[in-house]
Amino acid sequence: QVQVVQSGAEVKQPGASVKVSCKASGHTFSDYYIHWVRQAPGQGLDWMGWVNPKSGGTKYAQDFRGRVTMTWDTSITTAYLDLSSLRSDDTAVYFCVTKRSGPNNGFDYWGQGTLVTVSS
Amino acid sequence: SYVLTQPPSVSVAPGQTARITCEGNNIGSKSVHWYQQKPGQAPVLVVYDDNDRPSGIPERFSGSNSGNTATLTISRVEAGDEADYYCQVWDSSSDHWVFGGGTKLTVL
Numbered sequence: 296q297v298q299v300v301q302s303g304a305e306v307k308q309p310g311a312s313v314k315v316s317c318k319a320s321g322h323t324f325s326d327y328y329i330h331w332v333r334q335a336p337g338q339g340l341d342w343m344g345w346v347n348p349k350s351g352g353t354k355y356a357q358d359f360r361g362r363v364t365m366t367w368d369t370s371i372t373t374a375y376l377d378l379s380s381l382r383s384d385d386t387a388v389y390f391c392v393t394k395r396s397g398p399n400n401g402f403d404y405w406g407q408g409t410l411v412t413v414s415s
Numbered sequence: 416s417y418v419l420t421q422p423p424s425v426s427v428a429p430g431q432t433a434r435i436t437c438e439g440n441n442i443g444s445k446s447v448h449w450y451q452q453k454p455g456q457a458p459v460l461v462v463y464d465d466n467d468r469p470s471g472i473p474e475r476f477s478g479s480n481s482g483n484t485a486t487l488t489i490s491r492v493e494a495g496d497e498a499d500y501y502c503q504v505w506d507s508s509s510d511h512w513v514f515g516g517g518t519k520l521t522v523l
Contacts, residue, residue: 330512340450340458340501342512356511357416390457398505401448401463408457 297321301391301406307413312379315409317391319372322404324348328394329374330402331365333387341387345394346374381413417506419515426521433489435518437502440483445504447485449478452517453498461500462487489520497522 302316317329331343344355346365353365364377374391388408394400420438427433437447447465450458460469462478465485475490489496502515 332514339517340452340503340514342514354510357509392457398507399446399464401460401469401503402450402458403460403463403469405457405459 297393297404299391299393299404299406301389301409304410305412307381307411308415309381309383309413311381311413312377313381313411315376315378315389315391315411317374317376317406319374319391319393319404322393324372326396328396329365329367330392330394331376332390332392332402334390334408335384335387338387343376343389348372348374378411381411383413385411386413387411416509416511417504417513419502419504419513421500421502421515421518423516424519424521426523427489427492428523429492429494431492433492433496433520435487435489435500435502435520437485437487437515438483439485439504442483442485442504443481445480445506447478447480448503449476449487450501450503451496451498452501458501492520492522494522496520 298320300318328345330345346353346367348367366375390408392402392405394402449462451461452458461476465480466478477488479486499517501517
């Protein structure tokens with residue numbers, strides 16, 4: 296039984312950083328990636344990037360390069376999303392999701408989402 | 416960057432068939448995935464690789480993909496199918512994953 300559980304809601308000031316965690320279990324992660332997707336209030340889904348649990352390698356969407364870091368802690372099978380220099384338009388629900396490698400596989404197991412609010 | 420275009424809304428009566436389109440340049444050469452998202456919930460994968468269903472997804476959900484248009488078809492629509500639906504592909508030129516803007520399905 297695959298489970299993906301994220302950390303709780305955060306409120307941050309503009310310019311600050313936020314770290315969201317994502318505990319994954321039930322997979323053998325050798326063939327899975329952890330992706331991050333965000334959704335601003337009332338808006339669509341926006342892909343942010345992935346981390347490869349096996350190698351630690353990452354790929355970030357162009358829009359977030361320079362502000363985002365994705366990591367994986369093998370000892371506790373937990374992924375982390377670090378987003379810095381927060382702005383008001385970073386207010387969104389952030390989802391982590393597991394995905395088997397390859398373009399023919401969809402994003403199959405989603406976390407419940409973490410609301411990050413950026414406000415002064 | 417690669418762009419996927421979906422209609423903002425589709426309406427259908429219960430028991431009828433809903434078709435949600437996703438347009439992109441030569442999308443027929445790509446593998447398309449579809450997600451259902453209900454208010455306050457995480458998305459759920461309902462179709463992957465154009466026309467495969469994850470376990471637990473009813474056979475009423477199917478997909479097709481050809482030319483510049485991919486389509487999600489929901490047969491015998493039920494009230495519980497009311498949700499936002501998103502298409503998605505991997506763009507090899509940018510090595511980015513791309514989502515369509517989403518379609519709100521309303522069951523009349």
